[in-house]
Amino acid sequence: MSAVRTLSPPLAALLELTHRCPLQCPYCSNPLELERAKGELSTAEWMRVLDEASELGILQVHFSGGEPAVRRDLPDLVAHARKAGLYSNLITSGVTLDQPRLTKLAEAGLDHVQLSMQDVDHQTAAYIANYPGVQGKKLAFARAVREVGLPLTINAVINRHNITRVERMIDLAVSLGAGRVEVAHAQYYGWAIRNRAALMPTLAQVQEATGRVEAARERLRGQIVIDYVLPDYYARQPKACMGGWGRQFLNITPSGEVLPCHAAQTIPGLTFESVRHRPLADIWARSEAFETFRGTDWMPEPCRGCDQREVDWGGCRCQALAITGNAAATDPACALSSAHDALRALADTASSEPPPDFVYRRMSPQDSKAALATTTG
Amino acid sequence: MTIPPLSSEARPGLAPGVRLAFDKARDQWVVLAPERVLVPDETALEILQRCNGTRQLDDIINELASAYSADRSEIEHDVRDLLASLIEKRIVIA
Ligand code: SF4
Numbered sequence: 001m002s003a004v005r006t007l008s009p010p011l012a013a014l015l016e017l018t019h020r021c022p023l024q025c026p027y028c029s030n031p032l033e034l035e036r037a038k039g040e041l042s043t044a045e046w047m048r049v050l051d052e053a054s055e056l057g058i059l060q061v062h063f064s065g066g067e068p069a070v071r072r073d074l075p076d077l078v079a080h081a082r083k084a085g086l087y088s089n090l091i092t093s094g095v096t097l098d099q100p101r102l103t104k105l106a107e108a109g110l111d112h113v114q115l116s117m118q119d120v121d122h123q124t125a126a127y128i129a130n131y132p133g134v135q136g137k138k139l140a141f142a143r144a145v146r147e148v149g150l151p152l153t154i155n156a157v158i159n160r161h162n163i164t165r166v167e168r169m170i171d172l173a174v175s176l177g178a179g180r181v182e183v184a185h186a187q188y189y190g191w192a193i194r195n196r197a198a199l200m201p202t203l204a205q206v207q208e209a210t211g212r213v214e215a216a217r218e219r220l221r222g223q224i225v226i227d228y229v230l231p232d233y234y235a236r237q238p239k240a241c242m243g244g245w246g247r248q249f250l251n252i253t254p255s256g257e258v259l260p261c262h263a264a265q266t267i268p269g270l271t272f273e274s275v276r277h278r279p280l281a282d283i284w285a286r287s288e289a290f291e292t293f294r295g296t297d298w299m300p301e302p303c304r305g306c307d308q309r310e311v312d313w314g315g316c317r318c319q320a321l322a323i324t325g326n327a328a329a330t331d332p333a334c335a336l337s338s339a340h341d342a343l344r345a346l347a348d349t350a351s352s353e354p355p356p357d358f359v360y361r362r363m364s365p366q367d368s369k370a371a372l373a374t375t376t377g
Numbered sequence: 378m379t380i381p382p383l384s385s386e387a388r389p390g391l392a393p394g395v396r397l398a399f400d401k402a403r404d405q406w407v408v409l410a411p412e413r414v415l416v417p418d419e420t421a422l423e424i425l426q427r428c429n430g431t432r433q434l435d436d437i438i439n440e441l442a443s444a445y446s447a448d449r450s451e452i453e454h455d456v457r458d459l460l461a462s463l464i465e466k467r468i469v470i471a
Pocket residue numbers: 021022023024025027028029030065066067092093116361
């Protein structure tokens with residue numbers, strides 16, 4: 001490798017404003033160790049991050065969490081993003097925002113809202129989120145989004161409890177006036193890996209759902225955009241996770257740590273730096289966590305000699321770690337990985353047995369007390 | 378379902394949630410849309426800059442034909458092609 005190379009700036013940043021969330025989805029992508037409210041970046045710190053992001057060349061920011069709307073300063077941050085020339089997307093569970101607050105966000109210049117959906121069936125939705133009445137609140141929220149004139153994407157997370165209703169979820173998105181629906185099989189990091197057996201559908205179910213999504217796409221062409229995220233455990237080729245490590249995306253945790261992907265903290269031995277101590281542009285270009293798996297130099301065989309290495313970038317590091325114990329291995333979703341059959345066997349075994357109970361996402365007892373104290377205080 | 382061709386009186390515009398912006402860091406125009414960033418080529422940019430929801434398709438085609446002193450039917454073909462694919466992706470509405 002030459003000493004000088006050009007690095008493109010990232011296109012988008014996922015900003016986890018907080019890990020606080022009223023819901024407890026068992027597939028939540030947040031880490032098992034949730035961050036407490038008192039460590040969160042302040043309003044002024046987030047505003048500085050938004051300025052640095054824009055200067056670095058980031059075009060889109062996703063305000064995410066936890067539930068980003070539990071931060072009272074959300075409208076100020078959205079307005080600041082707009083001022084900095086950033087395209088802003090709100091990724092929300094929709095249960096804490098009423099119409100007046102939504103109107104405020106729209107006036108602040110919010111570009112787009114992405115609402116997560118657990119199911120069309122109210123009972124299962126409540127079971128998955130561990131939140132009674134969740135679906136009614138989400139439906140009301142989706143209508144409010146359209147009433148204030150904001151564009152809406154519905155994000156349906158598919159798992160064994162709702163997979164037979166995938167088509168109805170798409171139709172619901174159409175009837176709510178969404179321009180786009182993301183039908184995404186649960187991705188097994190964070191809480192989802194803890195709940196793998198409780199979430200994993202069978203191969204037959206996945207194939208059936210895929211057929212239904214394709215048919216819906218044909219039927220609804222021009223009415224709604226359907227993005228479909230296939231489940232890795234039944235795949236033969238890995239996804240280009242995050243568009244390649246340190247190539248297009250970065251993720252900032254509530255306390256300001258900058259990660260190449262939201263699950264990167266599971267990888268032992270990587271050190272992450274905080275926007276509190278170093279400019280974002282420096283972290284992007286030089287921090288060890290970004291450099292470790294950037295490009296192709298780190299790759300083992302079979303990736304090293306494979307003609308797909310700059311297409312999928314070897315897949316997901318966190319999945320390689322979770323399955324093989326080695327973050328620098330080929331993603332086992334790849335049929336050429338020596339762990340590919342083992343990955344598939346995990347899915348087959350998990351999905352053929354009755355689902356165990358969920359381990360709901362929550363802070364450790366001590367943490368949740370601290371979070372509550374800060375929220376109400 | 379197939380999408381019917383646009384009438385020449387249609388007034389195409391960017392869909393809600395879509396913005397055309399200049400990207401200083403990369404020195405290029407970009408289309409910002411939900412979960413997507415598209416880089417229009419020169420022709421696409423000329424077309425998109427005229428899709429403001431008030432100009433009629435016919436006028437857009439006439440304008441481009443005279444700006445490039447090009448064959449009108451060729452321009453019309455290009456414009457309709459581009460808009461059809463962008464409407465399907467919900468980047469443009471008409
Ligand atoms: S996945 Fe569920 S629990 Fe996790 S942040 Fe989103 S709504 Fe909250």
